[in-house]
Amino acid sequence: MFPEYRELISQLKAHDRRFDSLCIKHNELDQKIQDMEAHIEPASHEDIEILKKKKLRLKDEIFELLKKASATRPA
Numbered sequence: 001m002f003p004e005y006r007e008l009i010s011q012l013k014a015h016d017r018r019f020d021s022l023c024i025k026h027n028e029l030d031q032k033i034q035d036m037e038a039h040i041e042p043a044s045h046e047d048i049e050i051l052k053k054k055k056l057r058l059k060d061e062i063f064e065l066l067k068k069a070s071a072t073r074p075a
Contacts, residue, residue, distance in 0.1 A: 001026070001059065005066045012069060022062050029055040 002009065012019040033051050036043035 002063065002066060005070065008066060008069055008073070012065070016065075016069075019062070019065050022058055022065070026055060026058040026062060029058065 009023070013023060014020075029051055032041065033048060033055065035041040036048050036051070
């Protein structure tokens with residue numbers, strides 16, 4: 001996720017609890033969706049779609065935090 005921000009992601013995960021929490025939730029949702037799609041975990045198509053929308057909202061929030069942090073970083 002966002003390879004162009006790899007270094008900044010590592011820094012924010014280490015120093016920003018909210019950012020770290022969002023990343024953890026995103027990764028957990030991603031794994032849950034993968035398990036559901038692989039039929040490891042039972043779910044309806046609607047269940048999967050709901051989780052994908054939640055994951056997308058988290059990703060958007062993460063991206064906004066990355067943009068803000070990137071804009072305030074010294075060059």
